[in-house]
Amino acid sequence: MLAMFALLRTFSWQDLRHHPWRSAAAVAAVMLGVALAFAVHVINASALDEFSQAVRAVNGQPDLEVRAMQGPLPEALYERLATDPQVARASPLLELSTLAQAGDATTTATAASPARIPLRVLGADALLLPTMAPALMPRAWDTADRFAMFAPATVFLNTAALQALGLSTAAPAQLPQIMLYAGLQAPLNVQVAGTVMAGGAPLAVMDIGAAQDLFGRAGQLSRIDLQLLPGTDRAAWERALRAQPDWPANVVLAHPGDAAQRISNLSRAYRVNLTVLALVALFTGAFLVFSVLALSVAQRWPQFALLAVLGATPRQRLVLVLAESAALGLVGSALGIALGTALAATALQLLGGDLGGGYFAGVQPALQWSAPAALVYGTLGGAAALVGGWWPARAAQLLPPAQTLKGLGTAASQAERGTVGITLVVGGAALTLAPPVFGIPLAAYVAIGMLLVGGIALLPWAMAKLLAWLQPLAARHALPLLALERARRMRGSAAIAVGGVVASLSLAVALTVMVSSFRGSVIQWLDAVLPSPLYVRSALGAGGSDAALLPAGFAEAVGQLPGLDRVHALRASPLQLSPTLPALMVLSRPLGDDPAQSLPLVGNALPVPAGRTGVYISEAVVDLYDLRPGMEWPALSESFRPPALDRKAQPAIFYIAGVWRDYARQTGAVVMDRAVWLRLTGDARTSDLALWPSEGADIGALQASIRALAATQAGRSGSNTPQGASDGGSRSGSSNDALVEFASSGAIRERSLRIFDRSFAVTYWLQAVAIGIGLFGVAASFSAQVLARRKEFGLLAHLGLTRRQILAVVAGEGAAWTAVGAMAGVLLGLVVSVVLVHVVNPQSFHWTMDLNVPGWRLLALCVAVIVSGTVTAWLAGRAAAGRDAVMAVKEDW
Template sequence: MALSRDDAARLGLKPGDTFKLDLGAASMPMTVAAILPEQANLSGLAITDIATAQEVLGRLGEIERIDLILTDAEAERVAAALPDGVRLEASAQRSNALAQMTRAFHTNLTAMSLLAMLVGAFIVYNTMTFAVLQRRPLLGTLRMLGTTRSQLFALVLVETLALALVGALLGVLLGIAVGAGLVQLVTRTINDIYFQLSVRSLHLAPLSLLKGIGLGLGVTLLAALGPALEAARSQPRDVIRRTRVEGQARRLLPWLAASGVLLILIGLGLIALSARSMGIGFLALFLVIVGTALLMPLAVHGFASLTTPLFGRLFGTQGRLAARGITASITRSGLAVAALAVAVSATLGVSIMIGSFRASVSDWLANTLTSDIYISAESSSGASRGGDLPPELADQLLALPAVEALSQGRSNRIETRDGPVLTLALESSTGQPRGFRFQGPTAADLWPGWQAGRLILISQPLAYRRQLQVGDDLELFTTSGWQSFEIGAIFQDYGSDSGTLILPRSLYAEKWDDPAVSSFGISLADEADADAVSQQVETLLAQLDITTSVQTNRAIRELSLDIFDQTFTITKVLRLLAIGVAFVGILSALMALELERARDYAVLRATGMTRGQLRALILIQTSAMGLAAGLFAIPLGLAMGDLLISVINLRSFGWTMPMQVQPQTLISGLVLAWLAAIFAGIYPAIRAARAVPARALREE
């Protein structure tokens, strides 16, 4: 047997060494004949000749696949000459099946990345606004010297483009570094859910790098249009008159809010019209987020106006000044609150989706796992079907004193017209299988028809992806060719997003010529100790020299939920990145706000306010902004959670679940927004308190 260099190094083997190869319920000693070079790129595979493989796997005379290089005309002739039970399949179809399995996973990661980019656009806006405000006197001087508005506009955009190019290049380098750290999380998730994947090195596609740079430049230029227009439209005499700008901004607030409502309505309309489109679903979610963000400046203005008396009673004059300062600089404070609220709402929405998903999976496991102990044999050499267990094991297990019932199962991947689907063939010693929760209507004679082999059960994801309903026929490729089976019921299933179908084992053994068993489910008496019986089962298997997996019901539930939590680790990391981006955004907004109000703060200092009181005023103001962001994030987070569950999750994986909201999730979002604003306001508060009042009051 030949092994890849990576596998040999991991196992500590060299040519001539002997190792034990576990084959489901049995094991066999094998000798390393050769080490494959790294260029072969066969990590995770063991290579041997066909005769040895047939002997080792106990499948003498069997061949699973023959690879051919054919023209289209030759392929037609070969397909016509094939006997029943054999089909011709293009190699691209198998690759496409793997790509389809991970498409939804890739789409969701892309959506989270785009969300972080949306929040980043707020940072660019605030940063360029800060740069324009810093040089307002210089810009006014340039206008008085003859510089046109278009030249000032171009000046700001060219500067933004230069900074964007540097930022995009640094972002690509940082993205590569972050990607190297996250690749293991993604690989582990794919291994847990889809198939075994070994990643030995980063693959840097030039097109992906160019797309990253292009997106960075495009988003930056779009976000800089506002500051560039602000720099260009001011008259020389107005460049230092902030009240004029804020007056214009307040008049625009109702129009922005109306635009936001329109975008939200368009997004909801797209959801109703988009049917099953994933891309349109994400576009609708994006429009809802942007529309809500446009509503927030008006909402912030109203929040500050309504809470001014409250802050006055709580913090006195400083509280009133802090609340009024938010409305006085609504162009900065409104956008800062919007950026933070969008980031926190994304965290809330994803948390609600994950929490609802986890609760549904836990409930599904409790309903599906009806046996107390499960025995399974691993598949051999990556075969599509499960490993074999000896048939006499069933009688020996039933002979154990605490065992009341035994179910037998066989797993395999069966071909349909649209690709392979996971199939479970079940047989229960009590007759009718248990643990199914059906969605929608079922056939009138469901269980008699299923036992007779006329009806099959399919999972909800399979029904959604193939657009199947109860009463429809599904063609399956058997050993005698294609045969149609009527769908008797659709059951809830979170075990596979590609779909699962359930057959009676007798039917499966007849149609696919596979009478073997790959798993047992043991039901115990009420007073029996599952752990003690599990030890008895392991002792029995050891006496029979059978290597299998023996797990209790409780252990399977715990392992499944652990895998669930690991699956969403990458999502949690991306959420933290989005919050980090929002933190930088609100920091830049507060810096711009501090620069704009430098003269106001100087007047307060000159009239007797101490540095400590000024720092407290600014921190009260940032606290109010954080509180507003947290409060506004709650309804947006609930809407995002609902859309993620009922639209995105359904279209990605075919799963449905009820939305479940935990109060602590909403409270944590509110606290997160408040803490982010407080920490972002510390440096601007210190900076404003250290400023010299005379310098800020001086005018040219």
């Protein structure tokens, strides 16, 4: 037994030593699959961990967070909660999004303007921060006043903000000045007096009273953090609070972990889809391992037969090939984990943690390497290699020793009925009807796997039918008949070769069709939601933020300028209906009598009943809030109830009149008419203006007029400086072009498509790797089939066929089988793409799209596969049909 074990080990080692390129190809396939999947996991885990740490540092660890569904909280609510007998501490906070620039008005006017960075400003009660959020506690520099944390127009920056603004973290001799920009207000001069320990994106902390005075937000809060007395039943206290008659209906109570959980749920579908796409490379890598080991076993059939004669049992031959595949998988997995770690570190350094998805914008996470995750993905690589090596191992186990030593090969495969393949295909089709699990289309992923495996399993049966149909057509031509009869008697081997083509091409086709469908639908959507040729907004550019809003009256003033036919005011405002769901966006815009003219509706709009207010929800709202057209939406009505109203008062009863497509907001959006928004809120500020210039109007002159009007608005705001802003927070002038920015519909469309392509950049790369692995698998598969027929070619040469004719037969076989594989791969890929487009995407991201089949790109993929198979078969035929083939026949004489 020990002698046989040593012989088998030496047999495997000699094959690896004499054919290192073949082993390296299999190792590379497993390595790439494991590396891509593990890199995606590490990047997303690192980004999510960094985001969670930043949220915990900024939010602290309160028991509850009190927020308004939309807009600010009234300061009177803080007084009420702070005096509640069950509340130990109540911390008021004011959050604003601004742009920051190093220097003051004097330095920026005399020198090149430094870059502006997004800066989150947080106003807090410094006396409560040590117990509520220690990471936010200001640490004044030695050169600052001892009471600087209470001074007006004074901020404390975290390390990210200091670095972005080019400031030193060490105490300076003179306190630096920075300018803050919010909307059309003139820039605010503030001084930096120290630092805070909180990590994450650039952050500034200041006294809440100073922040209210500086930004004109007297009496307004963003949230209130609560710590309850020990022993308080939090759930019972929440229920009692909500049951109070005068408790505002538009206030939500959130738990401190909800923010991190919301972003985790929001990015989960993106992370899962990237991981699945990365595993596609591992799936195709398993086929490459199969092809490489099939080649190895085919070339070593005489040696396997000799081992059998020497006493190696069929089980030992099976274990021998499986051990070789396990060794390849182990080496490939180890290298893949190392490569994946390097890829993740590089991506985090260059791209951040969002991989184009935009969920972790501004977060620069550190690498979070996980040994359990590495073990899981390494195990997947080893399993893929074992799966790829199973069928060659079975071939080595079942080969007949006597026939193999005589060069007669294996017996013709039996007729296939296709029962297994049909069962898998039907089962996969049935699974596409299953709902998602925790927002992830797990059943759809399993369905795709079953469709792929079922389609490949049907190949022997389908090829038997095809060969039977082709036999009469080739009966009068010797060379085609020779190729056909050989394929008919060895259709199992032919099906294996075609299976590699189908596996690689079907996945490539499915991904190509999915991305093309999504991009085409986005282009149609952009044409629908960008009706005007020109748009203007605040230069702050933080959409949905109060600090980026254009002031009330600005839209009307712009409408009075010469050279304009009409102006539409657009408003985007976040709305937090549920503490466990991401905030949806309320969009107000003029809808007119026919909303279908301004919204890409899915289906027809319903007539709005009398006494109801019509709104239009995006597809994400349908799934996230379980709503349908024709339903009323009481929760939305409650969110628009002013805090001063009695609970019995009902400002509006919203009626869902239609559903529209929105590819910009995965969290959901609600559209209402501009007049309805103004009636319910009285807030006439706007986010964007859609402009229709008059025919022949000078666009440059029109933009200059709007900039001048914006400067006038900023000056008017400066004349009404709130009390306290003049004490160190004076408003200074700025260049006109810093207040508003313009964009044409074409520029917005181009920028949106760039963002789309960036979001799918990883998908394109994963697709290219999968195609590359698949094409290499095709080459290796045909090499295995052709090189195993060396004696057959020698016999044909003895029967009178020239080398050119033999090569023509081989190349023709390669072209024919890859053409069959290409057709099957395209058909199967189209089926999988239907599942991706109509099941996976709606269940993952809550939007639908139209199926778009890019014919020319698919044709190019098919041509590449056919050419690869033909050239490979011809090259392998040259190696197998030489003098060695003739000598191989003589060995049997």
